[in-house]
Amino acid sequence: MTAGATIDPSLRSGLARTGLRNREHYPALVIGTGIAGLTTAFVLASAGIRVLLVTKASDPKDCNTFWAQGGIIYQGENDSPAKLVADILRAGAGISNEEAVHFLANEGPRVVKELLLDEMHVPFSMNLEGELDLTQEGAHSVSRIIHAGDATGHAIEVSLLNRVKNEPNITMATEVTAIDLLTTHHHPGDIQFRYRLTNECVGAYLLDNRTNDVFTVFADYTILATGGIGQVYLHSTNTRHAIGDGVVMAHRAGARIMNAEYVQFHPTALADKKANHFLISEALRGEGARLRNKRGEYFMEKYSPDLKDLAPRDIVARAIVEEMTTNKEEHVYLDLANFYNGHQPIAERFPNIKKACAEIGIDIERDPIPVVPAAHYFCGGVLVNTSGETTLSRLYAIGETSCSGLHGGNRLASTSLLEGLTWGYYAAHSIRERLASGSSSASPAVQRALSSRAPGRGEVDPAMLGTIPDWRPAGSQNVEDPALILQDWTTIQNTMWNYVGIVRTYERLKRAVADMRQLGTRLTKFYHEAAITKPIVELFHGQQVAAIVANAAIRNPVSRGAHFRRD
Numbered sequence: 001m002t003a004g005a006t007i008d009p010s011l012r013s014g015l016a017r018t019g020l021r022n023r024e025h026y027p028a029l030v031i032g033t034g035i036a037g038l039t040t041a042f043v044l045a046s047a048g049i050r051v052l053l054v055t056k057a058s059d060p061k062d063c064n065t066f067w068a069q070g071g072i073i074y075q076g077e078n079d080s081p082a083k084l085v086a087d088i089l090r091a092g093a094g095i096s097n098e099e100a101v102h103f104l105a106n107e108g109p110r111v112v113k114e115l116l117l118d119e120m121h122v123p124f125s126m127n128l129e130g131e132l133d134l135t136q137e138g139a140h141s142v143s144r145i146i147h148a149g150d151a152t153g154h155a156i157e158v159s160l161l162n163r164v165k166n167e168p169n170i171t172m173a174t175e176v177t178a179i180d181l182l183t184t185h186h187h188p189g190d191i192q193f194r195y196r197l198t199n200e201c202v203g204a205y206l207l208d209n210r211t212n213d214v215f216t217v218f219a220d221y222t223i224l225a226t227g228g229i230g231q232v233y234l235h236s237t238n239t240r241h242a243i244g245d246g247v248v249m250a251h252r253a254g255a256r257i258m259n260a261e262y263v264q265f266h267p268t269a270l271a272d273k274k275a276n277h278f279l280i281s282e283a284l285r286g287e288g289a290r291l292r293n294k295r296g297e298y299f300m301e302k303y304s305p306d307l308k309d310l311a312p313r314d315i316v317a318r319a320i321v322e323e324m325t326t327n328k329e330e331h332v333y334l335d336l337a338n339f340y341n342g343h344q345p346i347a348e349r350f351p352n353i354k355k356a357c358a359e360i361g362i363d364i365e366r367d368p369i370p371v372v373p374a375a376h377y378f379c380g381g382v383l384v385n386t387s388g389e390t391t392l393s394r395l396y397a398i399g400e401t402s403c404s405g406l407h408g409g410n411r412l413a414s415t416s417l418l419e420g421l422t423w424g425y426y427a428a429h430s431i432r433e434r435l436a437s438g439s440s441s442a443s444p445a446v447q448r449a450l451s452s453r454a455p456g457r458g459e460v461d462p463a464m465l466g467t468i469p470d471w472r473p474a475g476s477q478n479v480e481d482p483a484l485i486l487q488d489w490t491t492i493q494n495t496m497w498n499y500v501g502i503v504r505t506y507e508r509l510k511r512a513v514a515d516m517r518q519l520g521t522r523l524t525k526f527y528h529e530a531a532i533t534k535p536i537v538e539l540f541h542g543q544q545v546a547a548i549v550a551n552a553a554i555r556n557p558v559s560r561g562a563h564f565r566r567d
Helices: 035-046 081-091 098-119 152-164 245-253 313-327 351-358 416-437 444-451 482-499 506-527 534-555
Strands: 025-031 051-054 170-173 176-183 201-208 214-224 263-270 290-292 332-335 369-378 381-383 395-397
Touching (some): 025 035, 035 051, 035 152, 035 170, 035 416, 081 098, 152 416, 176 214, 176 245, 176 534, 214 245, 245 381, 245 395, 245 534, 263 313, 290 313, 313 332, 395 416, 482 506, 482 534
Parallel strands (some): 025 051, 051 170, 214 395
Antiparallel strands (some): 176 201, 263 369, 290 332, 332 369
C-alpha cells in the first residue's frame, strides 16, 4: 500500500502501479473523480478512513466537473433557502423530491463555505468591492451563483485534487474501468450466504486498462460517482467518459433507477464540428445575452413571455429546435456583444469561451455566437436519499450518477456542482457513522472518537468475501475490431439523438427500444466471446444505458420538463 495519492497518471496509472494486491479490502471504494467523488474521498480520508479512488480516465481531471463553466450556487443578497427552493421546484416541472430540494437549499451553501471557501480556498471571482462576484442564470430569481470566471469547474476540480493527492489515506488509480459490482445475492460461491434477505454491495471487479487484468476489490462501502450519460447521444457537451457506467452497474446489481427519461439538453453548445460541442455557458444569458435566428429576430419572448432568454433549459432548447425547424436553419445565434450587462470586460468575464470561439473565427465581443442544443445532464439515475444511500445495501451513488429527485424533470442551472459537493459530503459522513458504530444513533462525540480507529461493526463479513471468486473471463478471443465498435457506437448515438432526443414520439421511441434490444442481443454474444478490454466494456455499458433511457421514455406518456412527447 502506498503512503499517499497522486494525480500524476504516468506514475499511478492502473491498479498494479498503486501497489494494490488482488482481493484487497478497503473500507471505501470511490469510483469517479469529479466533484462528488473527490469530496467523498477527501471527507472520508480526513476522518482516518482508507479509500481506494479510481477513474477510467488517464487524467483524473478528465471529467465533466473540470469543464463546468457557469458556477455553483451560494447565497445572494436578500436571498433565502425558501427562494432557492421555489426556483428549483419551478425548474423541476413539478416532480422534484421536496425533501431533497429543501435539503440542498439549507445545507448546500453551508457546505460550500466549509469546504470550498474555508477549507479549499477555491479562487472564485471577486467584484470591484472585493466580495464574491454573484451572477444570475436561467430560472434563478436572484443573483446567487459564485464563479471562477467562466472556468468554475476547473478551479474546483484542481483545488480538490491538490488536497486529495496529499491525503495519506487515499490510494488513487487512473486508467481503471469498473466492470461490475459485487453483491451478496449474486457472487458468493457458498450458497448459504445467498439466502440472506438483504442484498449487499461488497466491492467491484476493476479492469486495469493497461494490462487488461481484472482485480477483485472488496469494500465495506462502494460509492458510484461516475457522472452522466451524455456520450450515448450524437451531440453532447460531456467528456468522452460519460456513458453511464455507474447507472448500468447499479441496475444490473438490482438497485432502483429513477427518472431515466429526463435527459436535459443544454440549449447552447458551439455549433461547429471542430469545436466538439464546446459549451456556451448559460451565464452569458445571465449577463444579458439574447437568442436570435438568422433573420435577426429575437425569439424567446414567443416561447416564454415572462422569463424570455432566462427560461428553464428545456423550454429554451425546444424553442431553438422549433426555430431551426421552422426556418430550416442548422443553428441559431446567441448575441452577447449587443446586450452584455456585466461589470467586467467580456474578455475577462468569459476568457475560455472567447478563446474557443476565436479558434473558429468568432469574436464574442463583436459577433453573434452560433449555437445548437446538445445532451448535457442526466436528471435521472440511481435512486438515493439525502445521504446518497441507494436501495442496494452498502452502495452509495452521488452526483450525476444518482437521482435524489432534486432536479425533477429539469435541472436548475448551477445546481449540479452543488449537488455533487453536498451529497458527496453527506455520503462520507453517513459512511463514517456506519463504519464507526454501525448505527447513526451514536453521539457526535462518540462518533468522532470512533472514527479515528480501524473500521468496526460497519465491515462486511470476511467469511462471505472469501467465497467470492475472482473474475472469470466469459471469452478469450481478441476480437476488438475498432471499425465494428465505432459502427455500434454510431448506431447508439444516432438512435438516441433521432428517437430519444429533445422532441419524442411513441413511434420514435418504439423504434429506439427495438433497435437497442436488437443491438443488445448481438453485443451480449460478442461480450461473451471477446477478451475483456475497456472499449468493449464501455460499448456494452453504453448500449445498456441507452436501453434504460429509451424504455423509461416510452413508458411515460406525459410530457414534462426534459421529457417532451409531441404525441
